[in-house]
Amino acid sequence: MSEQSSSGGGSSTQQNGTNGGGGVTGGGGAIVEKEKGKLEQWKSSLFVSSSSKGEGKESNGKEKEKEVDPIPQSISRNLSDRIYEKRKLGALEIEELVKGLSLNKEEDRIRSVIQYLVSNFAESPQGNARKGGLIALAASAIGLGNEIHKFIDQLIPPVLKCFGNEDSRVRYYACESLYNIAKVARNHVLLYFNEIFDSLCKLYADPDLNVTNGAKLLDRLVKDIITENNEGLDIERFIGLLRERVYVIHPECRQFLISWIMVLDSVPNIDLLSHLPKFLDGLFKMLKDNTKNIRLEAETCITEFLNNIKQESSQTDWAGFVGILLNHCGTSSGADEFTRGIALHWVDEFIKLGKENMLPYAPPILSAILPGLSDDSQEIREGAVRTNNSLLNLAIGAPTSSKGIEALNISGILDSLSNQFSISSVPTRLAGLHWILVLQTTCPSQLLPHLDVVFPSLLNMIVDPSEEVVRVDLEVLGRISEMHSIYFEKMMEFVVQSLYENENLLEKRSILIVTALSTSLTTQRIYLTLARILLTKEDINFVTIMVQTLNLILLTSKETGDLRSLLKNFIPTLLESDAEKRKDAMSLFTTLYRTWSHNASAALSLCLLAGLYEHAYHLIHTFSTIEITVNLLLDLDKLVKLIESPVFLYMRLQLLRPADFPYLFQTLYGLLMLLPQGTAFECLKNRLNSVSSLGTFHLIPKNEAVVKESSLGIPFEELIDHFTKTQTRQAQRNPIPLKGSRQINS
Secondary structure, X not given: OOHHHHOOOOOHHHXXXXXXXXXXXXXXXXXXXXXXXXXXXXXXXXXXXXXXXXXXXXXXXXXXXXXXXXXXXXXXXXXXXXXXXXXXXXXXXXXXXXXXXXXXXXXXXXXXXHHHHHHHHHXXXXXXXXXXXXXXXXXXXXXXXXXXXXXXXXXXXXXXXXXXXXXXXXXXXXXXXXXXXXXXXXXXXXHHHHHHHHHHHHHOOOOOXXXXXXXXXXXXXXXXXXXXXXXXXXXXXXXXXXXXXXXXXXXXXXXXXXXXXXXXXXXXXXXXXXXXXXXXHHHHHHOOOOOHHXXXXXXXXXXXXXXXXXXXXXXXXXXXXXXXXXXXXXXXXOOOHHHHHHHHHHHHHHHHHHHHHHHHHHHHHHHHHHHHHHOOXXXXXXXXXXXXXXXXXXXXXXXXXXXXXXXXXXXXXXHHHHHHXXXXXXXXXXXXXXXXXXXXXXXXXXXXXXXXXHHHHHHXXXXXXXXXXXXXXXXXXXXXXXXXXXXXXXXXXXXXXXXXXXXXXXXHHHHHHHHHHOOOOOHHHHHHHHHHHHHOOOOHHHHHHHHHHHHHHHHHOHHHHHHHHHHHOHHHHHOOOOHHHHHHHHHHHHHHHHHHOOOHHHHHHHHHHHOOHHHHHHHHHHHHHOOOOHHHHHHHHHHHHHHOOHHHHHHHXXXXXXXXXXXXXXXXXXXXXXXXXXXXXXXXXXXXXXHHOOOXXXXXXXXXXXXXXXXXXXXXXXXXXXXXHHHHHHHHHOOOOXXXXXXXXX
């Protein structure tokens, strides 16, 4: 190796002159032979004492030993020479010296030689001496051969120290020196594996290309040693170092780390998988590196670990992985789409592999993946959907075993869902609502004690901007209310209060709210509760609009068909012998009537629906005592249109049986008299004329079997009085005309 090469360059095996570990070779062989006699002469005199008598000094009859240096001065001069060939010659001489001492088993003298090389050369402040010392230490290793393990503690530390030298040529020589030492020592260098690994990691980021090339050559050798025999490697200690270094950001260092992780994972007797949670976070951070090759290498490494976990899932530390993976599923950690997609895939696979073992982690998993359902990236959305479905299916199957029920953290799940309801977008909220529906179905008894956690959030979503969210939310609330009456009362109070406070909600969502609730609850229960709540409200204007809306839903919506049937059969029910049914029917009609009295048209339509035509006839006559407003006339106009709809088909057919329903004609004619002449007037008049034109009604005998309404036990006088007072109170308060935004159109 020339002086030019000493500044860095070329192969370490060539420049350092190793030849299969046999010794330092190259130019200078003739000089070695010439100096061999002198060397042997020096070796024989090493540490031999000689007597010296000094004038004027007291000897006390003893000879004073005179120590000589462990190596000849000629070798020292060569090792410190500025010319590379001279330093190389000195190294050859050291090799021969150490080899001879090793053959003679003179270990103490060998230690003295090595220590002398360290103190006077490797640690010298003079650059050439330091380089000569590094070559000499490598030569000593070669001279020791199989005995090197006894001196490894002397040889390696000074070389490692030189890796941090400010002179790039010294760092390069240190790479060559350690390469030659490792080539001889093989697995004995693993005692210093952590230190070597740490130094190599730093050298991979060295600004000098020759130094990094030397480090890479040494790195390959150490990997070969680990692969063939890793005895002496303290993997626990190494993991502690890897845990720190895995967060480096230098691209070359990251490649170095990934390559080592993959090498160690491939060694059969090294269990790197059990330590994976300690450095997996760093690997995931490498997935967002700016260098494509590093991202791909990190992905390959991570994928290989996942494949290994699939094969050994029974031994997996699920708790150790979950937090790391979830941290990279969202955007809070700064993870990019590529990283988040891989993290979601891992979570999905873990749910499938871990099964019930993953149920305790459902709350944090939901917090991490549900926002992904609304992500801008299609890949993230699809990954979040798959992961959510896997966890949902796992939760559905949980009740099949006692272990599954115990592992399902209901309170934590509801808490996570509540947070998502308040901050996320429509797909996320819908998924959260679906989770509650599933929990209601699979484990209702376990859900009940924790409903207070999520119930406020469910109530707030009644006013959600998305109709789809409102519809599903009301389905959830309806199911909860169906099982637990206390929540039903709270929900209905909240609904009425929300409609009262929000005119826009009253106008656009009132019908949706009532019909959606009707899919989970009986319409009778809904209407009775709403009627009772509305009776307590002081705002007559609001109550009137609500009654108008509820009446319209009652008469037109398919969801309220069961309630219409109950009212149509009101009279037959009262004639039955079942006292409980009679009581329920009476309560239904009278409760609705008292509330419907806030809207005259609604009260009239309720009587017509229930077949109480006599009372309807008397009710119409009371209209003469109340103020006939434009709003009332518009409502009566709509009622006429409804009479022509299918919902009142049965009543129109009853017009053909005047003997059985004598008050029906009088009621409708009374309604006709209330209407101003117009479209509705003409429509109702034509309907009545088409029946009366038969001209035979006066010939039909009276039907003595017709049920008299007065005999049904209905408190008509009280109801009429309540209606009159309600209408009078409205007139006295002289309410401001209804705003256009609060009008409910049919």
